[in-house]
Amino acid sequence: MGISVESVTKIYGNKKVLSNFSIQIPDGKIYGILGPNGSGKTTLMKIMAGISQFDSGRVIVNGIDARLDPIGVRRIVGYVPEAPNLYESLTPYEYFSFIASVRGIPSETAWKRAEELTKAFGLEEYADQFIGSLSFGTRQKVSIISSLLHAPKVLILDESINGLDPQSAKIFRDLLRSLANDGSAVVFSTHILEIAETVCDDITIMKNGAVVAQGSISDLLKEKHLEDMFIELTSDEDISSVVNALRGTLRQ
8 A cells, every 4th residue: 555645745833844745655666765955855754654743735654544543654664763763771682672562563573583683784792782882873773673573564764774884784775675575665765876776666856845856766767867867956056066166266
């Protein structure tokens, strides 16, 4: 069933963060959300995860109305924020146990999944250290593993590959593809265009809370390179002029 976002508007104060925004994210696909800082990506991800409310429109996540039942959405979704929000006084294994109890995952199932994911992401040597003492990248691994413990049908990732070492990033990308192949809907935002270009089936490019391009990655790449398209659609400045000005400044 995937995710359906229909004409969603979100206003913070006097600013319209999302403006009549619509996307359709089907099961079995990896969907990329691209856009410059301040384009509304994180707000959109939180709305789809059932964390943030919105002012108008409709959001359906795997058949659940996010406005009417946000807790139901949070129950089925795996969500990884850009900055890990974890209990720093717990160890990773203690945190996984806590997440399993909250989600009602049988302890034997949770333990097996946590053990296998911990090994895959190279987290074993940190499993008994306090989360607060871990590096950003290691805490990101803890956040990713905790989002996967309940084998979610919908996985929402906000800049979640950032901070991962190359091996873990490769494992994570391959795992996302495996989850999509098994029928899950996977959506992630990223600033790394090369990742979007090689991993995503479909993408949406955002600017100022609105869609500026949308479609399959194969169709969009027929027109031009993704980086060129992204800059052309989202930048208010001519890049060559900026670079020439900087070159002149550095020569002085």
